[in-house]
Amino acid sequence: MINGVNLTVRVYYIGDNASYNDQNxxxxxxxxxxxxxxxxxxxxxxxxxxxxxxxPTCNIGASKFLSLEEISR
Incomplete structure (x- = not known):
C-alpha cells in the first residue's frame, strides 16, 4: 500500500519474436x-x-542508449 492505494506487482515472461541475427x-x-x-x-x-x-524489460544482457560516438561509427 502506497499513499492509501493498494498496488499489485506481477512479473511474467512474454512472447519474444525478435530476430537476434539483426544488428538492431x-x-x-x-x-x-x-x-x-x-x-x-x-x-x-x-x-x-x-x-x-x-x-517490458530485457531478461538478458543490458540495455543502454547509444552515445553519439557509437552512432557515428
Missing amino acids: LSFSYNYNNIANKTNIKLIKITSDNNVTIYY
Whole structure:
C-alpha cells in the first residue's frame, strides 16, 4: 500500500519474436502472450482503482542508449 492505494506487482515472461541475427533489435509486445522463459520479462503493476502500468524489460544482457560516438561509427 502506497499513499492509501493498494498496488499489485506481477512479473511474467512474454512472447519474444525478435530476430537476434539483426544488428538492431525490434520487438512488438503482446502483453497477453504469457510464455515460459523468454528474453523479455513483463512487470505489471495494478492499482485497486483500475490503473495498470506495463513495463517490458530485457531478461538478458543490458540495455543502454547509444552515445553519439557509437552512432557515428
